[in-house]
Every structure is written in C-alpha cells, then in structure tokens.
Amino acid sequence: MQVFGxxxxxxxxxDLVQRLDELSAYLGNKAALVTDQKVxxxxxxxxxxxxxxxxxxxxxxxFDGELTQDLVDQLAAQIAITTxxxxxxxxxxxxxxxxxxxxxxxxxPLMTLPTAASTDSPTSKNYVLYDENHRMxxxxxxxxxxxxVLVDTSILASAPPILLKYGIGDAIAKKFEARQCAWAxxxxxxxxxxxxxxxxxxxxxxxxxxxxxxxxxQCAGSxxxxxxxxxxxxxxxxxxxLGFESGGLSIAHALTRGLPFIPGLGAAPHGFLISYGLMVQxxxxxNAAAEHVDLWNWLPRVGLPRSLxxxxxxxxxxxxxxxxxxxxxxxxHMANFERKIxxxxxxxxxxxxxxxxx
Ligand SMILES: [Zn+2]
Numbered sequence: 001m002q003v004f005g006x007x008x009x010x011x012x013x014x015d016l017v018q019r020l021d022e023l024s025a026y027l028g029n030k031a032a033l034v035t036d037q038k039v040x041x042x043x044x045x046x047x048x049x050x051x052x053x054x055x056x057x058x059x060x061x062x063f064d065g066e067l068t069q070d071l072v073d074q075l076a077a078q079i080a081i082t083t084x085x086x087x088x089x090x091x092x093x094x095x096x097x098x099x100x101x102x103x104x105x106x107x108x109p110l111m112t113l114p115t116a117a118s119t120d121s122p123t124s125k126n127y128v129l130y131d132e133n134h135r136m137x138x139x140x141x142x143x144x145x146x147x148x149v150l151v152d153t154s155i156l157a158s159a160p161p162i163l164l165k166y167g168i169g170d171a172i173a174k175k176f177e178a179r180q181c182a183w184a185x186x187x188x189x190x191x192x193x194x195x196x197x198x199x200x201x202x203x204x205x206x207x208x209x210x211x212x213x214x215x216x217x218q219c220a221g222s223x224x225x226x227x228x229x230x231x232x233x234x235x236x237x238x239x240x241x242l243g244f245e246s247g248g249l250s251i252a253h254a255l256t257r258g259l260p261f262i263p264g265l266g267a268a269p270h271g272f273l274i275s276y277g278l279m280v281q282x283x284x285x286x287n288a289a290a291e292h293v294d295l296w297n298w299l300p301r302v303g304l305p306r307s308l309x310x311x312x313x314x315x316x317x318x319x320x321x322x323x324x325x326x327x328x329x330x331x332x333h334m335a336n337f338e339r340k341i342x343x344x345x346x347x348x349x350x351x352x353x354x355x356x357x358x
Contacts, residue, residue, distance in 0.1 A: 003190035004246045007123050012151040020050035027109050028085020031058040034099035035090040066130050067094050072101040092116040097127040104142040111148040116163035117156050117233045122149050123241030134267050153225040161220035168213050169271030169304045171240035173252040173278040175206035181248025186336030188248040202243030208235035213302050249333040252277035258328035275304035279353035292355040321347045
C-alpha cells in the first residue's frame with residue numbers, strides 16, 4: 001500500500017497572526033497556546049487580540065528547559081483542568097513539538113504556528129522527546145497531521161538568520177533520502193510505501209532551495225519577507241515536511257541517532273547534523289558522485305557544515321566511532337538505502353565525507 005498524509009490546511013503569508021480569528025474559526029472558541037516562555041512573551045498578546053475579534057479566548061501554557069515526557073505530562077494536566085477546543089503549538093522547534101505532544105495526549109485539534117523556519121515539524125504528525133541531557137528518547141506519532149499550519153512570514157523573517165540555516169540544512173536532504181527510500185522499496189513515516197507525489201515534493205523542495213536559499217538568507221532577520229524568503233519558507237516547512245513524512249528518510253537522518261554521542265555534538269542543531277549527514281549519505285551512494293561534488297561546493301555558500309570538523313569536532317580521525325556506528329545501524333531509516341552498509345564503511349564515510357573528486 002502507498003500512503004500520503006498532510007495537514008488539513010496550510011496558510012502562509014505576512015502578518016497572518018492578525019487574521020487568526022478567521023483562520024482558526026473552524027477549530028473552536030477556546031485555545032490553549034503551548035510555547036516556551038520567550039515566544040509567549042511576544043506572541044500571547046497578538047494571539048489574544050486576534051481571537052478576541054470573534055469572541056474567542058486563549059490561555060497560555062509555557063515551559064522552559066528540555067522537552068521531556070514529564071514536561072508533556074505536566075502541561076497536559078494543567079490544560080486538562082479547563083475545557084479547550086484546540087491547541088496552538090507555537091515556537092521554533094521545541095514549542096511546536098510540545099504542543100503536538102500535548103494535543104496528542106489530550107486528543108485535541110491542533111494548529112501549529114512556527115516562529116522560525118528551523119524545522120519541518122509544523123506540518124508532520126511526529127514529534128521528538130528528549131531526556132534532561134538533550135538525548136533523543138523517541139519519535140512519537142499523533143494519530144493525524146496538524147489540522148492547521150499557520151506560517152506568519154513576518155514573524156519568521158524577524159527570527160535570527162541562523163534558524164533559517166537549520167531549516168535549509170534539514171530540508172536540502174529530503175530529495176536524496178526520499179529517492180533512496182523509493183529505490184530500496186523502503187517505508188515512509190506511515191510505515192507504508194511512498195507515493196510519487198511525495199517524491200515530486202521532495203524534488204521541488206530541493207529545486208526551490210537551490211534557486212532561493214541564498215537570497216532568502218540575505219533577507220532573514222529583516223522582518224520583511226521577500227519572494228525568495230517566502231519560497232524558501234514553503235520549501236523548508238511544507239515541501240520538506242510532506243516530502244519526508246510521505247516520502248521516507250534514509251542515511252542522513254539515521255545519523256542523528258548516533259551523532260549526539262560524539263563529544264561536543266550532544267546539543268548540535270538538527271539541521272547542521274543533516275547537512276553533514278547528507279554528505280555521508282552521498283559518499284556511500286553508488287551513483288551520486290556528480291551531485292555530491294555539486295552540493296559539497298554549495299553548502300558553504302549557505303553556511304552549512306559538511307564534515308565533523310565543520311561541526312566543531314577537533315580530531316575526527318582519532319575518534320572511536322564504534323558505538324556511534326552501532327546506534328546509527330539500529331535506526332530504521334538505514335533500511336531505506338540501496339545496499340547494506342557495514343560499520344567500517346559507515347565510519348570511513350563519516351570521517352571523510354568529501355567527494356573522491358574534490
Ligand atoms: Zn529532519
């Protein structure tokens with residue numbers, strides 16, 4: 001069976017929070033805003049003002065620190081005390097995932113409202129929880145994708161440019177991962193075969209980023225989104241999200257199961273791990289030499305890491321990566337590859353992900 005999933009509706013544009021009244025009308029009248037304290041500081045008041053236009057209300061539930069199962073249980077218990085019609089999950093990565101986890105636990109409709117284009121989590125049904133040391137404890141799945149995704153590009157264009165870099169790093173790999181999943185008869189995030197639609201979106205994601213990412217990064221931080229920024233945001237949030245969830249992941253993402261065990265990488269940004277992970281994957285692919293060289297030359301232009309040195313690991317050659325390779329080999333996405341990779345092959349590629357021709 002082939003499966004394709006997506007959010008119920010996706011809105012993207014300038015100043016959309018101001019239109020939250022009309023854009024959330026079908027979700028109900030009592031919202032629970034779940035976000036971290038920093039985002040709550042600038043978002044609670046405009047959300048309140050917008051919802052008040054139709055007599056709807058919002059209560060903010062904030063948190064600080066790592067997104068652990070305990071934290072999710074506490075937030076859900078607080079929210080369950082009063083009746084809510086829907087959850088607004090707002091923030092960079094963590095706030096959105098916190099809201100998703102809470103909506104999942106309480107069975108409430110969900111709107112995601114990203115404040116940075118740093119991941120594609122706003123569109124997907126899965127969320128990641130961590131332990132106190134920021135080690136991933138698991139990837140969890142809501143029963144369905146968010147009902148609504150609200151992407152206010154005025155907010156996103158005010159976020160620090162480095163957050164957009166993270167999003168580009170995460171998204172740029174999707175085409176190559178979905179392609180490997182399809183070739184290997186692998187499974188997507190619904191546990192079934194990918195559709196051609198998902199592959200087409202992953203390809204469009206890549207093409208859009210190659211055309212627009214550099215200009216988008218120039219615009220990032222200005223608060224005033226231009227067309228290149230809008231296109232890049234759509235690629236990093238919508239196309240990348242649909243592309244990976246319905247298209248499947250491969251080695252670039254499998255690496256994130258092991259890389260945090262390398263000293264110094266415990267808290268490395270996901271998007272940085274993925275741009276490096278993509279170089280490892282392309283090194284291991286049989287027929288991707290030309291694409292590997294091309295991307296190897298492009299990544300520095302958008303400030304994305306390609307090697308362990310770029311990630312700040314001082315002496316990769318001297319590292320013992322046996323345990324790291326073991327963790328990576330256990331990741332289910334490793335099966336979505338054209339051939340089985342030995343630990344030794346993986347470690348060699350991780351230590352030297354440069355193209356042979358470079
Ligand atoms: Zn990712």
